[in-house]
Amino acid sequence: MSPESTGQNEHYLSAFRRGFRTWRGNRPFWAGLFTILGGVPIAYFPYANMHLGNMTLAMSTTAGAGSLIIGVLLITLGLTMWFHSIVRVFAGVASILLALISIPVANIGGFLIGFLLSLIGGALSISWAPGSPKADEAGPAAGVPAEGTRDNLSFTKDERPAGIPEGALHGMGVPEQQPAKYDTTVEVDGGRHRAG
Structure with a gap:
């Protein structure tokens, strides 16, 4: 068996997957992901050019800078939900408000794709709550009698x-x-x- 075998890497992959699952479970992961994915089309579409054969269609609007700011703020709020989950309610409310503002400012909220993704991400962030330990694991503390004694x-x-x-x-x-x-x-x- 050579040291280059693929069997040794399975341990690192399973350890990484376990660590990522633990990290993902301790924060509103899906809320942050949806918010980030919603901010990308809102920021991208006003600066994109679509080519239809020989014709170039520019989707830029007069509020291109506003679209970029809204998109970048939504991406920042999504990262905030991941790495600073204590402000998840604020980040969720802010992402819902920015998604609503993106409808008139940023090409109907990034052609409704960014609007819907940001709206779902904000709602998930507001409704997320950290898990509590199971009843089996949370027994009475040492030296403290159980209830009823x-x-x-x-x-x-x-x-x-x-x-x-x-x-x-x-x-x-x-x-x-x-x-x-x-x-x-x-x-x-x-x-x-x-x-x-």
């Missing part, structure tokens, strides 16, 4: 933590137990005597 918190007055006045825990539903009473009398030579 409130009796584990009861203790006697002598065992009460320092700094907590007597009766303070009674209002919180934590019972204070009285210390056990022991019979302190001792039977010696047929008679009962009190010890101590």
Whole structure:
């Protein structure tokens, strides 16, 4: 087996795929992708020339700079959704507003392609929320009793933590137990005597 074999690269590819899947799951990946893909036609079409045989059709408008700005902002918002997902709601609202503005400014929103993609990306960004751990994995913390075992918190007055006045825990539903009473009398030579 030579060191150039393809079997060794499978480990790196699977590790990359696992890492990418984890990275993608921790952010609004599809929202950012749709927003970036929506910004490209909005920025591109006003500067593109379409050739129909010998005829050149220029799609540039008087608001070409506005189209470029909207497209670049949408691409930037898509990257923001990927790399700074804490502002995903702002980025989603901004991309929806820019998509709406692109209809009159940028060739009907990049011939509706860029408009629809940016609109979907903004909506996905607003609705995305980070996942929460499964109930199996999120057990009670160490040293903290599970819910429903409130009796584990009861203790006697002598065992009460320092700094907590007597009766303070009674209002919180934590019972204070009285210390056990022991019979302190001792039977010696047929008679009962009190010890101590």
